[in-house]
Amino acid sequence: MTRRHEHDASDAEPSTPQASPDGPEAAPRSVGRRGLLSAAGAGILAGGMLGGFGGFAGGRASAEEPVMADPLERAYPLRGEHQQGITTPAQDYLFTAAYDVTTTDLDEVRRLMQQWLVAAEQMSTGGLVGGEPLANLQAVPRDTGETWGYPTSSVTITVGVGRSFFVDAEGEDRFGIADRMPEALAAGVPRFAGEALQAERSDGDLVIQACADDAQVAMHAIRNLTRIAVGTAALRWTQMGYGRTSSTSTTQETPRNLFGYKDGTNNLKQEDGAEELAKQLWISGEDSGGAHLAGGSYMMIRKIRMNLETWDRLRLVEQHDIIGRDKRFGAPLSTADPTSGTDEFIDPDFAATADGGPAIARDAHIRIVSPHGNKGARMLRRGYNFTEGSDSLGRIDAGLFFVAYVRDPRESFFPILDRMVTTDALEEYLRHVASAMFVVLPGVGAKDTMFGQALLG
Amino acid sequence: MTRTSFLRTVTRPLAVAAVLALAAAGCTDNPSAAPNGDGTQAGAGPIGVTITDDGCEISTTETPSGPVTFSISNEGSVPNEFEVLASDKLRIVTEKENIGPGSTVELTTGLEKGDYFTACKPNMVGALVGTAPFTVTQGEALAVDEDIQRLRDDAVTNYTAYIEDQAGQLVSATEDFREAYLAGDSEKAQDLYVLARRHFERIEPTAEAFGIEEPGDLDAALDLRIQDLSAAADTPVTDPELLAGWTGWHRIEADLFSDDAAFRFPDDASRQQVADQLVEDTYTLYDLVTGKDDTGSEKFAVTLEDVTLGAGELMEEVATSKIVGEEETFSHTDLDDFQANLDGANVAYGNVQKIVEKEDPELAQEIADGFDAVQEELSAHQAGEWEDGTPRYVDYSTVATVQEDAGQTPKDSDYTDAQRELSVAVNALSDELAQVPAVVLS
Structure with a gap:
């Protein structure tokens, strides 16, 4: 079938996961569907349900897309040096929720973090919240039930806190722990050029990111954790995302964004090794706030509306020039005549010329965000596409829920974002509508009884 | 907002445009020229393409550069598509979609010297059928349409x-x-x-x-x-x-x-x-x-x-x-x-x-x-x-x-x-x- 005839057989990727040997993300139980997508010819076809002949009918499955019998059985351990859901191979769906804490009592916050931990641990092993159902039929069920009997679906739950958790709008210490707030969080997110932020969709005291390979499993996690929080924290905003837009592991194909381009090819990945991740990703004990937050990371969020209608009217040559990559293969424009998907991984040559000018334009997206141009600063991107129906002007309301994890946003995220909003040709087609910064709490230790034991315990 | 088109001006030869400009004229000037029997085309007349459900026969494998007209007959049982592809067999140079069974249509395009492929695609989906190499040789130098x-x-x-x-x-x-x-x-x-x-x-x-x-x-x-x-x-x-x-x-x-x-x-x-x-x-x-x-x-x-x-x-x-x-x-x-x-x-x-x-x-x-x-x-x-x-x-x-x-x-x-x-x-x-x-x- 030729639906994907552009794929070269050499695209095939190893079908064994390259889990890090000692991290909390070690040893997922089975191979992901994504990892197998291009393992052409592998005879692991699912029986009956999807058949193997989708090409002509335009169905999603085809002979090139073998489906694992149980691709959703993966489970990731909740406890470890770092929280799950950061370097975990990016799942297909995301549901993130931010909360305003409604209590003034730190003990209530601690209780919430304890209850959240128990529920998260139960969900991340595929169980119901509260374990098996209560025998008493007069009791309200502890779990809402919509994933009862569902596979774990790689679900991860990641918890963080924002600046407004420590101090209120007047700068007053809310819970007596403002002195533990790291400098970067205290300084806040600068005002970036061209942004059109909506306050009620931005910021927050607490955040939970739930990711899974089944949207309903991610929804279940947020729904139940929100239910637990009632009386202590109230929902501020939520965001559903689909079609992960970045790879956090080399076992994953680089996905396409809604402009149709492979994005984030040079993303920081799990396989970059502990040293690079420690340098770029994790808060260390010496960093500001490190005494209580070492092992955590900054979760930087930008909700970016994409002007799809305007973009779709651009000639291909303009689209190429704006991104700096070829659309079919994802190869940098410094590579003349790309011929296969592997060309995507060729390092862009920013000095290359074509037709008397730079092959990769001065304001091309990949040049602006390249680590070469940003003092080697990298971030771990974990964004998702979003689509929220249409706006009242008759345009598709869609875009990128950009999420990046960094050790210190002042070193990496802010300078890169500033370059992007002021010089990136792509910005013309983007609109930043929401923004948030959280510090993701350190990993949950073997003996911990709450998220953020070191910060709150 | 700073737009970029003035900076990213794309320099492209006008040759193709010129050929296209001439194309319309070409097909009306010379509508009856027929391909030679030896598999090459003498003039700018239509090149015959015969589509069947499992075939895509073209009357010549070579033609001089310039305006080229294909006369495409679908003798198959389902709607079909005729494509001229670049040498990578991926990029479509020109195409005619949805040619109904029993119908004959014309497709005129400007082709520069180079190696191409022709192919058909029943129902406009799935694999190419009858993929065949198609060579365009150097034709007479083209005068750009003065108008x-x-x-x-x-x-x-x-x-x-x-x-x-x-x-x-x-x-x-x-x-x-x-x-x-x-x-x-x-x-x-x-x-x-x-x-x-x-x-x-x-x-x-x-x-x-x-x-x-x-x-x-x-x-x-x-x-x-x-x-x-x-x-x-x-x-x-x-x-x-x-x-x-x-x-x-x-x-x-x-x-x-x-x-x-x-x-x-x-x-x-x-x-x-x-x-x-x-x-x-x-x-x-x-x-x-x-x-x-x-x-x-x-x-x-x-x-x-x-x-x-x-x-x-x-x-x-x-x-x-x-x-x-x-x-x-x-x-x-x-x-x-x-x-x-x-x-x-x-x-x-x-x-x-x-x-x-x-x-x-x-x-x-x-x-x-x-x-x-x-x-x-x-x-x-x-x-x-x-x-x-x-x-x-x-x-x-x-x-x-x-x-x-x-x-x-x-x-x-x-x-x-x-x-x-x-x-x-x-x-x-x-x-x-x-x-x-x-x-x-x-």
């Missing part, structure tokens, strides 16, 4: 003249504005603000592309919106330091139109300074586009590509910043800008209109209707006339949900029916204008 070339040259000449004219009018209108503004005649200055900016809005994609040090810096000095300024966390838009770093039309707009005293200039000297700077930068723009000054970051030269893209870019300006009311967040004169963008688009498109009419009359008609439809939506909001008889529009905030004084932007669900109708009309026109480059530039 088309003249239209192209005229397009560039006329659009260049228009830009120079508008830049000139902008200079004098800006000086008039400064006089009224600094004299404290607010009412007159508010009117002149609209009238002067019209000249800028008509040539906005050009004005944006220029720079003194680097491309776009002149646009930033003249037309930066406060929303485009970055600052430390928690900085309000009324922050005096933020305001102090802001120049150009919109800084003055905030001072002149906003009810919020925080947007006033702190003193007359800073007001005068920004107004003088505005006039000076406008002179620089004029000098750059008229070639009086060639020290800028890019030498000004309008290309056919600029003319061709100009209309579409102006309408995209409308779609992204005027309809949502972001451009004139203090004065709400967005509809006057809108009219100026539309005027400019009309002129830019008008310069290539004859080429489009010649190459694709259907598209030309759609575009003409599209311009009418947008003008009709806009005219619904007219409130009288200016002294020169041109339409004057209502305060946009009275018919639209807009950002007020650079505050929070409206929610996506809050736009009014009037905005929706404008948006739908602009979107339709933009979509049609987006097809122009493929016709004019190829």
Whole structure:
């Protein structure tokens, strides 16, 4: 079938996961569907349900897309040096929720973090919240039930806190722990050029990111954790995302964004090794706030509306020039005549010329965000596409829920974002509508009884 | 907003376009020439293609470069498609889709020397059927259609003249504005603000592309919106330091139109300074586009590509910043800008209109209707006339949900029916204008 005839057989990727040997993300139980997508010819076809002949009918499955019998059985351990859901191979769906804490009592916050931990641990092993159902039929069920009997679906739950958790709008210490707030969080997110932020969709005291390979499993996690929080924290905003837009592991194909381009090819990945991740990703004990937050990371969020209608009217040559990559293969424009998907991984040559000018334009997206141009600063991107129906002007309301994890946003995220909003040709087609910064709490230790034991315990 | 087309001008040989221009003529001049029996084609006559459900027979494997016409007969049982593919068998050079069973259609295209493939695709899906190599040899040198070339040259000449004219009018209108503004005649200055900016809005994609040090810096000095300024966390838009770093039309707009005293200039000297700077930068723009000054970051030269893209870019300006009311967040004169963008688009498109009419009359008609439809939506909001008889529009905030004084932007669900109708009309026109480059530039 030729639906994907552009794929070269050499695209095939190893079908064994390259889990890090000692991290909390070690040893997922089975191979992901994504990892197998291009393992052409592998005879692991699912029986009956999807058949193997989708090409002509335009169905999603085809002979090139073998489906694992149980691709959703993966489970990731909740406890470890770092929280799950950061370097975990990016799942297909995301549901993130931010909360305003409604209590003034730190003990209530601690209780919430304890209850959240128990529920998260139960969900991340595929169980119901509260374990098996209560025998008493007069009791309200502890779990809402919509994933009862569902596979774990790689679900991860990641918890963080924002600046407004420590101090209120007047700068007053809310819970007596403002002195533990790291400098970067205290300084806040600068005002970036061209942004059109909506306050009620931005910021927050607490955040939970739930990711899974089944949207309903991610929804279940947020729904139940929100239910637990009632009386202590109230929902501020939520965001559903689909079609992960970045790879956090080399076992994953680089996905396409809604402009149709492979994005984030040079993303920081799990396989970059502990040293690079420690340098770029994790808060260390010496960093500001490190005494209580070492092992955590900054979760930087930008909700970016994409002007799809305007973009779709651009000639291909303009689209190429704006991104700096070829659309079919994802190869940098410094590579003349790309011929296969592997060309995507060729390092862009920013000095290359074509037709008397730079092959990769001065304001091309990949040049602006390249680590070469940003003092080697990298971030771990974990964004998702979003689509929220249409706006009242008759345009598709869609875009990128950009999420990046960094050790210190002042070193990496802010300078890169500033370059992007002021010089990136792509910005013309983007609109930043929401923004948030959280510090993701350190990993949950073997003996911990709450998220953020070191910060709150 | 800094658009980029002037910087990323794509240099492409006109040869293909010339061939295409000739193509139509070619097939009518020589409709009956038949291919030779030896598998090569002698003239520019149609090449026969016979489609069956599992075959795609072509009467020749070689032809000289130039206009080529295929006569395609579908003798199969399902609709089919004929494609000419580039040597990578991936990119489609030309195609004819949905050829019904039992029907014969013609496909004319310009082909340059090179290696191609031909193939069919039953039901327009699935694998290629009957893929066969197809070679185009060097044909006779092609004379560019003189008519088309003249239209192209005229397009560039006329659009260049228009830009120079508008830049000139902008200079004098800006000086008039400064006089009224600094004299404290607010009412007159508010009117002149609209009238002067019209000249800028008509040539906005050009004005944006220029720079003194680097491309776009002149646009930033003249037309930066406060929303485009970055600052430390928690900085309000009324922050005096933020305001102090802001120049150009919109800084003055905030001072002149906003009810919020925080947007006033702190003193007359800073007001005068920004107004003088505005006039000076406008002179620089004029000098750059008229070639009086060639020290800028890019030498000004309008290309056919600029003319061709100009209309579409102006309408995209409308779609992204005027309809949502972001451009004139203090004065709400967005509809006057809108009219100026539309005027400019009309002129830019008008310069290539004859080429489009010649190459694709259907598209030309759609575009003409599209311009009418947008003008009709806009005219619904007219409130009288200016002294020169041109339409004057209502305060946009009275018919639209807009950002007020650079505050929070409206929610996506809050736009009014009037905005929706404008948006739908602009979107339709933009979509049609987006097809122009493929016709004019190829």
